[in-house]
Amino acid sequence: MANLSLCWFIMSLSSALFISYFCVDQAIIGTKSLIAAGVLFLYSLYYMKFRRFFYAYIPENPGTQFRGKMIPAHPNGWFVVSTTEELKPMYVKAVNQSGHNIVLFRGEDGIAYALDAFCPHSGANLGVGGAVKHMSCVQCPFHGWLFDGKTGNLVAGNTLTPRKVEFYTYNEKVGTCKLDPQEILTKTGEGLVNLRKYLLKEQNGYIYAWLHADPKAKPNYEPLDFSDVEKRLVYKGVSLNKIFSHCQDVPENGGDIRHFIYVHSYLLPFTTLLGAKWDAKWCRGDDPELKQKMKHKIPWVDDHKQKLLDKYLTKENSSSIGIMSLDMCSVIGGLAPKFFFNATVFQVGPGLVYLFLISPYYEVLFFQHTTSKGKFEHDVFHELYASWYLPHWITALILRLEAMQVTNDTYVWNKKMFATDPMYATDGEADMTILTWRRWFGQFYEGCAKREQDRDKLTW
Structure with a gap:
């Protein structure tokens, strides 16, 4: 992306100079040529800035604070681990997800x-300094051990023959008493070495990994394929919001239909003249009355919504998907609310959210994915695809405003505790919806508590 912008800048500058040169009248450069050169130069700056816009909100880490009793920090599911553009041939990357x-x-x-x-030989991270060898292998940067990406096997040379090694373990008494040198490291066996191999899926320019506490667990849903959307919408950029809270707080926004009234009532940070009135619904994807509950009063919006439900929901994946319908009516200067857009939102597992937004004026897809770097540190990305005719500055503004709304949530998330003993007002729809959402989301934690306990024993 940076290379394309640089090329465009150089081409524009060259064109400006070319125009100036051939519009010279003897020794004086004509006014029109200067204006043309200036306009072209300014447009090149505008294009570089807004064609693929990037915005990041990175607040100060609140540090160690009271968080309350916790459920597991990391659920199971499909997560984005890279883009296709980043992972070029022969490229090696360390991922903490x-x-x-x-x-x-x-x-x-x-x-x-x-x-x-981690290489089982001496513990080096294969993603830091590792190199691709023999078509499908990664070589350890420390001592050159080779691991085949197709199988996870430790192999010997380009024949990819599995390599046998001896296994040793440190005596648990090391440091507690005097031991004979032979007792410090004890042989426990010998055999082949196999690293865990992760299932990957590459589509729409993203690389997804199936991450589960049980290495043998098979996916019961897939990331959505929005290739048809890419044919009519143009990629416009990405925003990044860094979050310091439990990972569940981020997707829980979809089921927390009441918070929109208090957290997202205004669209701009510097004025109350442009407000928003929200109407949100959330349902499980396997709810037998889903289509009726999601029915929209505006016919063309409902037609768009029902087509999306028919396209992406199947018998196999519906239990792993949550559906949200979100209406936004703009309120300008206290006047009556006016319908602005509806978003049909697919929460696909714990780590992927697709917001299909339709408006009388344009169409947008927000693809939200999260990189969880630690128990309380997450990078939340919103990738924007928009109607081709929207000016670059408009799509940059849309992206910026979306990031601002997430920032409003962040102010709360980064200072809250996790409520493992929550209370609900059962006389209203909002709390019953979030109760239903939390029960639905709980399926993604299967086996995670034990894995987290085992991992914590090895964390320094």
Whole structure:
């Protein structure tokens, strides 16, 4: 992206000079040529800034604070671990995502592979300084051990023959008493070495990894394929919000339909003249009355919504998907609310959210994905795809305003405790919806508590 912007800048500047040169009248550069050159130069700056806009909100880390009793920090599911653009052939990358340390690399064969990051020989991270060898292998940067991305096996040379080694363990008494040198490291066996291999899926320019507490668990849903959307909408940029809270707080926004009234009542940070009135609904994807509950009063909006439900919901994935319908009416200067857009939101597992936004004026897709770097540190990305005819500054503004709304949530999230003993006002729809949402989301924590306990024993 940066290279394209630089090329555009150089081309624009060259064109400006070219125009100036051929519009010279003897020794005096004509006014029109200067204006043309200036306009072209300013447009090149505008294009570089707004064509693919990036905005980041990174607040100060609140540090250690009271968080309350916790459920597991990392759920199971599909998570984005890279973009296709970033993972070029022969590229090796260290990934820390949702409690999993991974070496991600693209082989000479063009295929992306993911294995456990740490070499069992001496503990080096294969993603830091590792190199691609023999089409599909990653080489440890410390002592050159080779691991085949296709199988996870430790192999010997380009024949990819599995390599046998001896296993040793430190005596638990080390440091507690005097031991004979032979007792410090004891042989426990011998055999082949195999690193955990992670299932990857590459589509729409993203690389997803299936991350589960049980290495043998198979996916019961897939990331949505929005290739048809990419044919009519143009990629416009991405925003980043850094969050310091429990990872569940982020997707829980979808089921917390009441918070919109208090957290998202204004669209701009510097004035109350532009307000918003929200109407939100949330349902499980496998609710037998889903289509009726999601029915919209505006026919063309309802038609769009029902087509999305038919396209993406299946018998196999519906229990792992939550559906939200969100109406936004703009309130300008206290006047009557006017319908502005509706978003049909697919919460796909714990880590992926697709917001299909339709308006009388434009169409937008926000693809939200989260990189969980620690128990209380998460990078939340919103990738924007928008109607081709929208000016770059408009789509940059849309992206910026979306990030601002997430920032409003962040002010609360980063200072809250996790309520493991919550109370609900059962006389209203809002609290019953969030109760239903939390029960639905709980399915993604299967086996995570034990894995987290085992991992914590090894965390320094």
